Amino acid sequence: MSASNPMIWQSMLDELLARPTEPEPAPAGLTLADLPTPALLIDEAVMERNLARMAAHLRDHGKGARPHSKTHKCPPLAKRQIELGAIGICCAKPSEALVQGYAGVGSILVTSAVLDAGKLRLLAQMVAKRGVDLAVVVDSELGLSRLAEAAGEAGAELGVVIDLDVAMGRTGTRDDKLMLALARVAEEHPSLRYEGIQHYAGHVQHIADFAERRDASLSLWETVSKRLDLLDAEGLTPRVVTGAGTGTFDIDVGVTRLTDLQVGSYAVMDQEYRIIGGATTEQFEAFEPALTVLCSVISEPTSKTVTVDGGYKSFASDSVAPEPCSLAGARFVFGGDEHGILIPAKGSQEPLLGERLQFIAPHCDPTINLYDYAWLHRNGEVLSRWPIAARGCSW
Numbered sequence: 001m002s003a004s005n006p007m008i009w010q011s012m013l014d015e016l017l018a019r020p021t022e023p024e025p026a027p028a029g030l031t032l033a034d035l036p037t038p039a040l041l042i043d044e045a046v047m048e049r050n051l052a053r054m055a056a057h058l059r060d061h062g063k064g065a066r067p068h069s070k071t072h073k074c075p076p077l078a079k080r081q082i083e084l085g086a087i088g089i090c091c092a093k094p095s096e097a098l099v100q101g102y103a104g105v106g107s108i109l110v111t112s113a114v115l116d117a118g119k120l121r122l123l124a125q126m127v128a129k130r131g132v133d134l135a136v137v138v139d140s141e142l143g144l145s146r147l148a149e150a151a152g153e154a155g156a157e158l159g160v161v162i163d164l165d166v167a168m169g170r171t172g173t174r175d176d177k178l179m180l181a182l183a184r185v186a187e188e189h190p191s192l193r194y195e196g197i198q199h200y201a202g203h204v205q206h207i208a209d210f211a212e213r214r215d216a217s218l219s220l221w222e223t224v225s226k227r228l229d230l231l232d233a234e235g236l237t238p239r240v241v242t243g244a245g246t247g248t249f250d251i252d253v254g255v256t257r258l259t260d261l262q263v264g265s266y267a268v269m270d271q272e273y274r275i276i277g278g279a280t281t282e283q284f285e286a287f288e289p290a291l292t293v294l295c296s297v298i299s300e301p302t303s304k305t306v307t308v309d310g311g312y313k314s315f316a317s318d319s320v321a322p323e324p325c326s327l328a329g330a331r332f333v334f335g336g337d338e339h340g341i342l343i344p345a346k347g348s349q350e351p352l353l354g355e356r357l358q359f360i361a362p363h364c365d366p367t368i369n370l371y372d373y374a375w376l377h378r379n380g381e382v383l384s385r386w387p388i389a390a391r392g393c394s395w
Contacts, residue, residue, distance in 0.1 A: 009118040016095060016393070021075045021103040023384045026375070030382040032294060037356065038314040039294040040371040042386070044378045046290035047077075047268060053287065054249065054266050055084040061253040064260030066090055066109060066242055071264035071365050073390035074374070075103035081267070082106075088133065090262050094119040095393035101132040103389065109161060109242065110136045111198065111262065113143045113171060119395065120146055124154035135159025135240075137198050139173040144182055144192075151191035159193045160186035161240060164227060166220045168203050176230055183236040196238025197231070199224045200262060205247030210277045217248045221255045228257055250279055250286065270364035271323045291374075292325060292358040293367070295340065297351045304343065306351050310359070311339045316366035322359035327351065332359065 032041070058065050067081045070092040078089045078100055088107025091097040094116075097108045114120055114136055127134050138144045138160055151158040162182050165172030173179055179197075186194035201220050207213035224241075231238060244252035244261040252258055265273055268291035276284045295310035311334055315322050321332045322340065329345030342357070344350050351357060361367040368374070369391055376383045 006118075006121075009122055012095075012395075013098060013122055016099050017102055019099065019389045020387045021099070021389045023076050023376075023386050024373075025384050026382040031380050032375075032377060032382065033356065033380075035294060035375060035382065037294050037296040038310040040368065040374045040388075041292045041294050041358065042268060042374045042376050043290045043292070044376045044383060046288045047376075050267055050269065050287045050290060051081060051084050054263060055086070057249065058253065058261060059085060063253050063258065066260040066262050067267065068092070068111070068245075068262045068264030069096065069100060069105075069390070072267060072368055073099075073388050073393065074368075074386050075100055075105060075389055076386050077267065078105050087260055090264075091390075093393055093395060094123055095395045096390040097134065098122060098126060099390040099393060101126050101130060101134065105132070107133040108135075109159075109198075110134070111163075111200070113137055113139050113163060115140075115143050115146055117146060117150070120150035121153065124150040124156045124158060127151075127156040127158060128154045133159070135161050135193070135195050137161045137163040137171075138182055138186075139163040139165075139171060139178075141178070141182070141185075144185055148185075148189050148192055157191060157193050159195045161195045161242065162186075162197045164197050164199045164224060166199065166201070166223045168201055170202070172198070176227060179227060180230060180234055180236065183231060184234070187236060194236070196240030196242070196259070197224075197228070199241070199243040200245070201243070201248075202245065205245045206272060206276055207247070208276045210279050213247060213276070214251045217244075217251050218255070221252065221258070225257060246273060246287070247276060247284075265364050268364050268368075270361045270367070271320050272363050274323075274360070275320065289325075289360045291361050291364050291368070293322065293361060294356055294358050297342075297353055297355045297357065298339075300350070300353060306342050306344075306353075307335060308340045308342055308357060309338065311335055312337045313370065314367075315340070315359070315361060316363040316370070318363055318366060320362045322362055325358040325360060327357070 065086040068090040163172040269289040295308035299307040335341040
C-alpha cells in the first residue's frame, strides 16, 4: 500500500474515540418546552413501533436485517436494532464504522469501497483489537489487494462482499469476469473471508408509484440472479446477498436469494419517504415519522407569514421541504441559514410569536448529520439525550 503518515491517522482516530457514545439521562421534569431551539427530536414510542414492525416483518419473511446506520449515526440506536434481531449494521464510511465498532457494535459492513491505506489499517486494527466482525465491499482488484494487505499487517481476518452494479452507475462492478476473480481471490486468501455480494438500487427506493417501484426493483434482482448463477457454477456460492432499502422493504423480501435488507430510514422516517406510495395507500404509511425538528416562531414580518428559527443549518435541503406536524396546509419555505418562513393555509389561524412547532425532516440522514445529539421524548417529557457520535464522519 502507498505510504501513509500513521501519526495523522492515529490523531483522527483519537478524535473519533473522544466523542460520547452513550445516552445521557435528562434532568427530571424536563419537557420539550424547556429545550433550546432548533432541537432534533425522536419520539421514543414511535421509533420503537417502527423498529418492532420492521423486525417482525423481516422475521416473518425469513430475512435478516442489516440496518444502515448512515441514517442515524447513533451507537445506542444501532445497538437497539441489534437487540431486536438485526444481524449487524451497515456503515457508509470507515470513520462511521470506527465510531460504531469501538462503541461496542459487534458486526459491521462498510458499504462503499475503500482504497485508502490509512483507512484500511484503522479498520483492520479495530478488528484485531476489539474482535469486531467486519466486512468491506470491493469492486476492484486494487481495492481487494489493499484490503488483504491491511488485514495481513494487522493479523486480522476481514470479510469481503463484492459490490455489483446493475443500473445505478455509482459503485460496483458490471464485469462478470472481475466479479468471479474477486470472489476467487477472497475465497482463497488467508486473511480474507469471502462473504458474498451486495446489490443496492438507491435510485429505485423513492419511485413514487408502488407498482413501478416493485417492477423496477424485481427486474434488477432478476439480473443479479443470473450473476449469482455464475458464482454458483464456479463453486463460489455467496453466503450473503445483501441490499434493498426502506422503499422496497415489502417488495424485496420476495427475492429468494436475498439474505438481508439494508433498511435505514424506517427507524425514524422523513418526508421524502412519506410522499411515495404504499402497496395499498396513497402515501407510504408502513412506518411513522419519529424524527422531528423543534423550532420557535420568532418573527411575523407580514400578516400572512411567520418566521421560525430553523433554516438550512437545521434541515437538509437536498429534496423536499420540511413538513409541519400541525397547521394542516401550511407551507415551509427556506429563508436562509437560520430561518424558515411558514405560510399558513388561507383561513387558518397563524402561529403565535414564541410558539414552538415540530417539523418532519425532509431527508433524515443529512438532517441528523447537522446535530450533535437527539432528544428522546415521550408525551412531551424529555427522557434522554442520544449522541450522534458519527456525525460528520465523511472519510
